Amino acid sequence: VxxxxxxxxxxxxxxxxxxxxxxxxxxxxxxxxxxxxxxxxxxxxxxxxxxxxxxxxxxxxxxxxxxxxxxxxxxxxxxxxxxxxxxxxxxxxxxxxxxxxxxxxxxxxxxxxxxxxxxxxxxxxxxxxxxxxxxxxxxRLQRLQEMGVLSVPISRTVPTGITLKVGEPPPEGEIQQQFSFDQELQQQADQTRRRRIVLEELLRILDEEPMARVLYFGPSVLDAELVAFMLRYKGKRAAAVSGTTRTATRRAMIADFKTGRLDVLCNCEVLTTGFDAPTVSHVVMARPTISQVLYEQMVGRGLRGPEFGGTPHCHIVDFEDRYRARRPILGYEQFRHVWIPLEEEPQQDAKSMGLLVQLGSGDVSRYGRNEHQVAACRSRPVVRDLEVPVVVSLEGSERGLLQVTAWDPERRENRHSRRYELNMKQPMLRTRLEVPSGCELLLQATTSDPRGHIEIRRYDPRLGDRP
Structure with missing residues (x-):
């Protein structure tokens, strides 16, 4: 109306x-x-x-x-x-x-x-x-963002270290099997250890950004209610809605969220469509799905642009789990390849990305593979010695290799080179990228599965593995 x-x-x-x-x-x-x-x-x-x-x-x-x-x-x-x-x-x-x-x-x-x-x-x-x-x-997407109709998503992945014990991902086109697999993902993600990691991330967002308006999607109704309860216990203004919430109560909660009397509104699947709160600044996606359509409908609640009373940017937080069997292609990965294209790789598709890098506070950069299936990037020469703490993680593959080289363009030689091997037993490690003054940083990545990639993100040692 x-x-x-x-x-x-x-x-x-x-x-x-x-x-x-x-x-x-x-x-x-x-x-x-x-x-x-x-x-x-x-x-x-x-x-x-x-x-x-x-x-x-x-x-x-x-x-x-x-x-x-x-x-x-x-x-x-x-x-x-x-x-x-x-x-x-x-x-x-x-x-x-x-x-x-x-x-x-x-x-x-x-x-x-x-x-x-x-x-x-x-x-x-x-x-x-x-x-x-x-x-x-x-x-079309870029034009709508330039017009302010849509906001620009800023996506970030938080590794959980949790292994989801689901079967082999279903083949594309097997709709009923994909639906069943999604239900398996939901059930496996609904666990206390994982919920604690999600809660820590929510508290970090609320502490660092007091004006944040967070929409939370959990893997179950119980999860949404527990997360809202724990946030309230920590002194945060949060509530949960579900299909059993009385209509009048739900309407009041949504009104409180829109007007800022609630900072976090938690749900499972109730607010995927037909819900409009343009001032959402963060969408926290703790509900894993292989459906790009479902994922887009959920995060779309936060992508109203300033022309429609929304925000110029919306932060989207996804949680990356490990998998006992072959890793599925998740909805957020398909979403990112459409919504967050790279200027460096405008024609890149989902299967070509091999390296994801975020060393500063700017946007994530993604690099595609060459004909030898190697993804590579090179920095400009640095003006002083640098030592960058990073988290290196393997995503979507059983094995991966990262080669880090400090290249001196004047002497035309390597000052040093390091090699990091990742696998299912050790999919993530912490290290420091050392770049002597005047050198360029060269990163080369390859994975055993062409759908996988290696992520390199800067982190603050005081906060642990958080980027």
Missing amino acids: ASFEDVWRSHPAGNQPLLLARFWGGYRQGLDRQELADRLETEAPVLVLVSTPQSFIGESREDWLDPATIVIDEAHRAAAPTYRSIIDRHGEQSAIIGLTATPYRREFDRRNPQAGTEALQALFQRLIVAESLGQEAGE
Whole structure:
């Protein structure tokens, strides 16, 4: 309702009166349809009826005026039977418009994973994207960020050291198996040791940034409630919402979060869609998933830009676990390759990244592999001796090798070179990168699995392994 009001007022034709009617929950009983029809003739040329599909199912068509347009939010769900029954009944002469950030649907049909997307295509017929935003997804994303419509995500990974005992990741396209694997991930991540690490990270954020507004996604409802309880015990303003939370209570909690009376709002999957709190500054993702769609829906709650009352940047914190079997490709990795492209590697795809480096306080830099499957980067010559404490970690592979070299360009020789081997038993180590004055730092990384990479992040020795 608020969105319709805002858009109507901002449009050149918005000086005409608009009649907005609510039709869900308790609003249904107080709605007089004849009164609406009379007001439409005498007061306003346009009527917008806002409803949920469940509220509208079973309504007699004869009692309503034929709609000129049906607008469906979260339109990737529009091929579901609930929506189709309304469209078939009320939309014979209507324009059907869908709004979604994910214009595809993955149904749990092993025989035809594309069936849902094909049904959407048959319903909407064409996909409309503003030409001024560019032809490619990356161009559109960058343009929307420049316009302030979307905020720029700043992603960070926190290693947990916890091993999740899940089976082999399912093959791509096996939708039901992927769903089951995601449930396994949730169950394994819901443990006390891991929760303690997550809590420490949340407390660090709140202590270092007192104005932070944190949206937390946990692996279970119990986890969300426990984290909220422990934060309150530590003197922080936090609450948890779930599917069993009373509607009035949930509405009050969300209002408190939006207005700043709560610093952290915890949930499991309740706030993935249909929830809008533009002032979210941090999204903490303790719920692991291999679904890029689900991940994007969750972190998308924090990506409203300043033009929509949001923030220019949103910090996204992911937690990296170990795996007993082959490591899956997680949703946050797929998300980062779309949302955080490198200027150095504009054509890089998810399979080519081999090296991730963050030695300062700036953005993370990612480097792709060459034809020999080696990822490399080189710094400028330093003006004085440097000694940088770093955490080196192996991600997504059973074995990895990092070569660190201090190269003297004037003498054209190596001042020193070190070699670090990583494996499943020792996937992470702490060391110091030493660079003599006038030398360049050369980093070369390779992994046994082409989908894996090596991360190098600076850390403060006083804080342990935290970057």
